[in-house]
Amino acid sequence: MSSTDLSIQLTGLELETPTILAAGVLGTTGASLKRMTGEGAGAVVTKSIGSEPKEGHPNPTMLKLDCGFLNAMGLPNPSYRDFRKELSIASEGGVPVIASVFGAHPDEFVEIIIGLKGASAYELNVSCPHASGYGTVVGTDPVLVEEITRAAKRTTDVPVWVKLTPNVTDIVEIGEAASRGGADAVVAINTVRGMAIDIHSGYPILGNLYGGLSGPAVRPVAVKCVYDLYKALDIPVIGVGGIGSWQDAVEMMMAGASAVQVGSAVHDNVNIFSEITSGLSAYLKANDHCLDDIIGLAHRKVEP
């Protein structure tokens, strides 16, 4: 049985399937990333890498709740100097490896991109909700997002994606800033700020007190963000947030995502990428669709 072709061109990268491992999930080492390519991911994104080694926040750093997950890892990473080798090991997996990078200002992003040569693309993390001085602090300021994107684009010839935070009043404003800066795609969304408190003791549970919500709970938020960004931007939108099945992937694509990233769902199943791919393939075949038919379909249904 020949399955429907799911290969896509995404910002110039060739992906055999539109399922991508999200940043920060099983992305600490090259071997781990390579293992996920073996599980069927069409591309993988590394853990966000910075300019200096960082231990991250004290434990607990992650918590499974009834509705999703809360995490406050705090961007642990060995710095780009020590991650270079991991990047080349990850590349042996044979799929595009996207290096996620974080910094506080344009020069820091530039330094890391130069230091982490060899990635298939760079994903600028201007959206981590729980690391002081980084992430959201940067990613809620459209001027800074535009400057960082422009600086990154000047530094490298490979595609630059910008990952956006939903912790803003209007994500479209930030998406437009990234687009003006020359981004090849935007990725939406990073985690939504959240908190859990231990009712036995009154202590906030996460070592950092608060963190970011991911998993099923944030999917409707992500779908809305992707829908709005697709409508406003001319560059591809990559959807992420709560995707755990092929049905979730179809929904995200109908909102306007050209591809999807999967993070928390690896908790239940590391083979989630192959599962989504085969479900998606069967769905398209049964409905006599190709991928392009469904991307943004929800817009065509309500707009002339």
Next chain:
Amino acid sequence: MRPVNVIITEIIRETPTIITLRTDIEPDAAPGQFVMVWVRGLDEIPMALSHPGSITVQSVGKATEALSRLEVGDSIGIRGPFGNGFEVKEKGDREEKEGDGEEDGAGKGNKIMIIAGGVGGAPLLPLALQAHSRDLDVTTLIGARTADELLFEEHFLKCGAISIATDDGSKGHHGFITGAMELFNLAGFDQFYICGPELMMKSVLDILRAAGLEAMAQLSLHRYFKCGIGVCGACTIDPSGLRVCRDGPVLSGDLLIKSELGKYHRDATGKKIMF
């Protein structure tokens, strides 16, 4: 899951540096599984279950020292049990192998060897108890720096034969636990269960490898855990990319012989630290 509140019901001093904390809950766990222990406001660390509702703690740093200062009636948060645990074969389902171990008096049934270094005895005790209750023939090698630090000697003795090694010769074989292994016909055993300092595990595995027995070894590995639930990737090992917190902590000897075991581990940043 959110951390469950557990009350310390009893504190047992096992050795000068190791205590056992018994709690008021008994999670349903397989031998070798671990829990994430939350010392509120400080840290959360992985700990093996040494009895159904107990953890056995060696004081080495901030969180373990804080645990060592707890008193009966104090509470901590526990998440788990997590991880895969040891596989205990039923009596009689021994794999056919050459020699069959008969010559070593193993005709009674499965013969297993447990090799416990230091606080590594913690996840191995429930295994010894389960194997004993299933009528398996259990031999335990216990190693420690000095006689005072031998863990669970009495408990293991109730499950079968024991053999002791101390670094300073204050009891049993003078030297490493690998020396004590030489007293046995290793080919007469069906499974080896190992936990202890990484370099000890590596030496033990090398000996088993030389005897062609590495596939019959199950080792409980230690790595730096953040999430503890298999999502963050902090604990993954090379070159398999397996997660020690979820695919382990118990991994087979033939997998580990080809791994980073004994060469390096990673710190909280993900940077390689050579042994």
